[in-house]
Amino acid sequence: MKIDRRCFLSLGIGGAAGIALSPLPWKLADDSAIWTQMWPWTPVPADGEVTYVKSACTLCPGGCGISVRKVGNRAVKIEGVEGHPVNDGGICPLGLSGLQLLYGPTRVKTPLKRAGERGEGKWIKISWEEAIAEVAKKLGDLREKGESNSVACISGSDKGTVPSLFKRFLSVYGSPNFMRMPSIQDSYEIANSISLGFIAQSGFDLEHADFILSFGSGLIEGWGSPVRMIRANSSWRKAGIKVVQVESRLSNSAAKSDKWIPINPGTEYALALGLAHVIIRESLYRNDFVHAGALGFIRFRDLVLSNYSPDSVEKITGIKKETIEALAVDFARSGRPVAICGRGHGKAQSSLGELLAVQALNALAGNIGKEGGVFAVNDPAYIAWPAYQVDEAGAAGIKKERIDGAGNGKYGLAKSLTNRFAGAVNSGLPVSLLFVLESNPVYSLPDTKAVKDAFKKIPFIVSFSSFMDDTALNSDLILPNHVYLERYEDVPATAGLSKPVVSLARPVVSPQFNTKHAGDVIILIAKEVGSPVSDAFPWDDYQACLEGTAGDKWKMLNEEGFSSDPAFTAQAVNTSPGKFDLSGGVADLSILFTPVNLEGDPKAYPLLLLPYDSFRIANGYIGDPPFVIKTVEDTVLKGKDILVEINPATASANGLSAGSYAILKTPKGSARVKINLFDGIMPGLVAMPRGLGHTAYDNYLAGKGINVNELIGTLEDPASGLDAAWGIRANLIKA
Amino acid sequence: MSKPDDKTTGISAGTDSTEAGSSSAGGIEKGQGNGDSGFVILFFIIGFVASLIIGWVVFPKLLYSQKAQPIDFNHALHLEAVSDGCESCHLFREDGTYAGVPSNAQCVDCHQEVQGDSPEEKKFVEEYVAKEREVPWLVYSKQPDCVFFSHAAHVKKAGMECITCHGPIGESTSLQVYEENRITGYSRNIWGKNIAGIKREPWDRMKMDDCAECHEKEAGKRSSVQTDKEACFVCHK
Numbered sequence: 025m026k027i028d029r030r031c032f033l034s035l036g037i038g039g040a041a042g043i044a045l046s047p048l049p050w051k052l053a054d055d056s057a058i059w060t061q062m063w064p065w066t067p068v069p070a071d072g073e074v075t076y077v078k079s080a081c082t083l084c085p086g087g088c089g090i091s092v093r094k095v096g097n098r099a100v101k102i103e104g105v106e107g108h109p110v111n112d113g114g115i116c117p118l119g120l121s122g123l124q125l126l127y128g129p130t131r132v133k134t135p136l137k138r139a140g141e142r143g144e145g146k147w148i149k150i151s152w153e154e155a156i157a158e159v160a161k162k163l164g165d166l167r168e169k170g171e172s173n174s175v176a177c178i179s180g181s182d183k184g185t186v187p188s189l190f191k192r193f194l195s196v197y198g199s200p201n202f203m204r205m206p207s208i209q210d211s212y213e214i215a216n217s218i219s220l221g222f223i224a225q226s227g228f229d230l231e232h233a234d235f236i237l238s239f240g241s242g243l244i245e246g247w248g249s250p251v252r253m254i255r256a257n258s259s260w261r262k263a264g265i266k267v268v269q270v271e272s273r274l275s276n277s278a279a280k281s282d283k284w285i286p287i288n289p290g291t292e293y294a295l296a297l298g299l300a301h302v303i304i305r306e307s308l309y310r311n312d313f314v315h316a317g318a319l320g321f322i323r324f325r326d327l328v329l330s331n332y333s334p335d336s337v338e339k340i341t342g343i344k345k346e347t348i349e350a351l352a353v354d355f356a357r358s359g360r361p362v363a364i365c366g367r368g369h370g371k372a373q374s375s376l377g378e379l380l381a382v383q384a385l386n387a388l389a390g391n392i393g394k395e396g397g398v399f400a401v402n403d404p405a406y407i408a409w410p411a412y413q414v415d416e417a418g419a420a421g422i423k424k425e426r427i428d429g430a431g432n433g434k435y436g437l438a439k440s441l442t443n444r445f446a447g448a449v450n451s452g453l454p455v456s457l458l459f460v461l462e463s464n465p466v467y468s469l470p471d472t473k474a475v476k477d478a479f480k481k482i483p484f485i486v487s488f489s490s491f492m493d494d495t496a497l498n499s500d501l502i503l504p505n506h507v508y509l510e511r512y513e514d515v516p517a518t519a520g521l522s523k524p525v526v527s528l529a530r531p532v533v534s535p536q537f538n539t540k541h542a543g544d545v546i547i548l549i550a551k552e553v554g555s556p557v558s559d560a561f562p563w564d565d566y567q568a569c570l571e572g573t574a575g576d577k578w579k580m581l582n583e584e585g586f587s588s589d590p591a592f593t594a595q596a597v598n599t600s601p602g603k604f605d606l607s608g609g610v611a612d613l614s615i616l617f618t619p620v621n622l623e624g625d626p627k628a629y630p631l632l633l634l635p636y637d638s639f640r641i642a643n644g645y646i647g648d649p650p651f652v653i654k655t656v657e658d659t660v661l662k663g664k665d666i667l668v669e670i671n672p673a674t675a676s677a678n679g680l681s682a683g684s685y686a687i688l689k690t691p692k693g694s695a696r697v698k699i700n701l702f703d704g705i706m707p708g709l710v711a712m713p714r715g716l717g718h719t720a721y722d723n724y725l726a727g728k729g730i731n732v733n734e735l736i737g738t739l740e741d742p743a744s745g746l747d748a749a750w751g752i753r754a755n756l757i758k759a
Numbered sequence: 760m761s762k763p764d765d766k767t768t769g770i771s772a773g774t775d776s777t778e779a780g781s782s783s784a785g786g787i788e789k790g791q792g793n794g795d796s797g798f799v800i801l802f803f804i805i806g807f808v809a810s811l812i813i814g815w816v817v818f819p820k821l822l823y824s825q826k827a828q829p830i831d832f833n834h835a836l837h838l839e840a841v842s843d844g845c846e847s848c849h850l851f852r853e854d855g856t857y858a859g860v861p862s863n864a865q866c867v868d869c870h871q872e873v874q875g876d877s878p879e880e881k882k883f884v885e886e887y888v889a890k891e892r893e894v895p896w897l898v899y900s901k902q903p904d905c906v907f908f909s910h911a912a913h914v915k916k917a918g919m920e921c922i923t924c925h926g927p928i929g930e931s932t933s934l935q936v937y938e939e940n941r942i943t944g945y946s947r948n949i950w951g952k953n954i955a956g957i958k959r960e961p962w963d964r965m966k967m968d969d970c971a972e973c974h975e976k977e978a979g980k981r982s983s984v985q986t987d988k989e990a991c992f993v994c995h996k
């Protein structure tokens with residue numbers, strides 16, 4: 025008798041048999057199958073009651089109404105609100121992705137103070153009390169030294185209560201330097217000042233027009249209020265309304281239009297004048313707004329008749345004179361034609377000449393202030409706060425000239441010329457403290473290097489950004505605002521709308537981090553700075569200010585989510601007949617109508633770089649969230665490489681082929697790019713999308729592509745101070 | 760290459776013959792097998808019994824961890840106090856969705872302050888109501904996320920009783936210990952207390968087969984062409 029190997033084999037077999045007859049293997053198999061559903065990275069939907077919160081989107085100037093679906097306390101989906109006057113149920117990809125901004129990793133979670141060098145990304149957390157006290161102390165010191173006017177604010181918008189609180193703060197504190205980020209509305213404002221005699225923005229009743237003549241406006245790419253434009257586009261399709269797109273590249277808008285007229289870039293003004301020539305020569309204009317006897321009209325008429333015949337315009341624009349003649353007749357003979365300008369999204373300014381030439385077409389067509397036409401739209405009317413007392417220091421400060429020059433001398437008609445800001449600071453105008461509100465100037469102003477240099481000269485920069493964006497990264501103190509889905513705020517939609525709407529952003533979820541409403545922060549800073557500044561802020565907090573400002577409309581705003589009552593929002597101003605001055609007292613019309621001489625030596629830089637806007641790339645304060653960046657075609661962004669569009673002819677002339685790398689050089693800088701051949705772009709042009717090449721934000725966005733602002737500059741329009749640069753000279757060298 | 764092969768064959772053949780000589784065939788012939796095979800059988804039995812014990816007794820103990828509920832809730836007591844049965848607290852919202860386990864908001868109507876002398880109630884009021892924290896109840900019937908289950912369809916439309924799936928929980932005065940499957944994270948109640956998966960009452964288990972049992976019988980629609988039963992997508996959306 026001995027225990028040998030067989031015994032152990034037998035033990036094993038017995039064990040196996042026993043296990044097989046127990047539930048162990050079957051249960052384990054079942055459990056491991058379920059276990060595979062439990063990977064920690066598997067997204068698990070939230071559980072709870074489903075509710076909807078009506079709010080407003082602030083991610084672009086569009087001003088859409090949104091309805092956010094919540095499960096329990098988690099916001100899970102953003103939808104458009106049916107019946108909202110701007111978007112009526114529609115939403116754009118950016119608006120849809122707002123939750124990624126709310127819950128994403130780029131949020132600034134608590135007030136931060138810079139610890140390392142600027143831009144190094146080293147921060148220490150500080151309390152709100154410390155942060156506010158520090159800002160107030162700096163402000164107090166500057167005021168004591170009589171340097172209150174060296175405090176400035178760059179804001180994404182100048183409408184609504186929060187920007188107005190900042191503006192009010194600066195005014196009573198003693199600084200005129202409240203600036204808003206540039207947009208085509210800067211240009212419309214100056215043009216309206218000249219032709220109508222009062223400052224107003226322009227709104228377009230595009231839904232009722234029956235002929236759309238667009239001078240490079242991205243009707244589909246998101247001009248003004250993107251969802252509204254998409255809806256208008258569909259209504260034009262349904263009604264068979266003619267859309268003519270004048271643009272030097274086949275953009276989506278051009279592709280969707282009924283007629284695409286390629287034009288030499290930057291000569292849009294000349295085409296408009298050529299059209300005016302034909303309309304006046306053929307007496308096709310309506311007398312409603314232009315009196316044949318008015319001096320302005322006579323001067324304008326003489327100019328276009330003598331200098332802008334279709335023949336000469338053909339030479340400038342490259343458009344056949346027959347096309348010009350036919351287009352002019354088509355336009356003028358339509359019942360409610362409208363001409364619109366502002367390239368791409370309308371976030372860049374254009375020269376005053378271009379604006380006046382295009383607005384002249386509207387005036388000649390007699391569609392100012394009429395259904396389907398152009399309206400002069402005042403600022404929202406509902407913000408009427410009590411007057412405040414200024415002390416001597418404040419009064420002295422506010423009287424000083426603005427950093428950007430707006431409102432003074434030759435820039436007298438401009439409200440804000442933020443395009444001039446970097447140049448002014450670099451030339452030595454002092455800015456000691458800068459507030460940055462809901463904007464990302466380091467990224468989105470042209471000529472990044474100049475902007476960064478200017479920022480280096482500013483000793484103290486306070487960012488109110490909710491996100492670690494390019495500007496926040498380059499600031500000294502971040503006082504993070506709640507994201508729009510966590511806060512109350514009025515959202516006036518003014519971007520190109522003929523009937524402004526004010527919507528109410530309402531908190532969908534409670535603040536996720538230790539952030540504070542920028543409205544509350546500025547009130548707290550004012551209280552800390554003390555009298556007389558604090559006296560101008562009688563409200564306990566922002567909420568009290570907002571409710572008081574909305575007055576009897578508050579209930580309605582809360583219930584409906586918006587108000588479009590013109591008495592509350594903004595009045596479209598009636599333009600009386602004959603009051604549209606085509607040459608608006610401008611002494612020398614020829615300054616207005618000269619081609620912009622782009623920066624760069626044509627020999628060293630034989631090509632032209634043209635930035636363009638895309639529906640899929642957000643390029644304002646907000647950059648593309650992960651969902652949206654995924655929608656960008658690989659002919660625009662491939663991996664980390666940005667692709668530039670060039671015509672095959674340009675490619676062969678420069679020894680380039682599809683997919684090859686090249687160095688794109690401009691007088692402002694150079695970048696490595698990939699080549700995308702595109703027949704829809706004129707030879708000699710290089711097109712690059714705006715909105716890529718962020719240095720901040722998350723891994724989905726940072727480091728992808730090139731920021732076109734690093735390659736372009738600003739070019740001051742001599743007639744207005746506006747930025748007239750629509751591109752820059754460039755060269756492409758095979759890499 | 761052929762050499763090592765040959766060698767291997769040679770060795771194994773040799774081993775075989777040696778083994779054969781001393782074991783089974785030879786052993787039986789020599790009549791010495793009883794003691795040896797006795798051991799073999801004994802070891803088989805030891806292995807068999809030990810693994811049965813492991814499989815039936817030890818394994819379930821290891822598989823499940825025991826967790827106490829944050830509050831020991833007395834269903835029976837509450838059921839007496841309410842007028843609408845289970846639905847008084849486990850209610851359907853206006854939009855037809857089922858609210859599941861009540862949230863504090865429902866409880867505070869009565870329990871804003873401590874009313875009785877139950878230490879559990881005191882704990883609930885002090886730890887959760889006062890601190891505005893929801894109670895992290897452990898849910899015995901929680902199913903994997905791949906399952907879409909509508910209470911409304913079963914209770915409102917098909918008129919089923921709560922007890923059919925959940926058992927007479929309403930009569931209990933104390934909550935049972937929550938046994939969590941260490942591998943899946945779900946409650947033992949899904950597989951059933953019986954480790955063999957045998958059930959006596961319909962509410963003893965909540966696995967897919969248990970749903971299917973009823974669905975095969977009751978649901979008239981046979982929407983799957985392949986199985987002639989209800990299709991997978993009824994529950995797995």
Ligand code: SF4
Pocket residue numbers: 081082083084085086087088111115116117118119120249250251
């Ligand atoms: S268009 Fe602008 S406002 Fe409207 S949903 Fe999109 S991002 Fe928001």
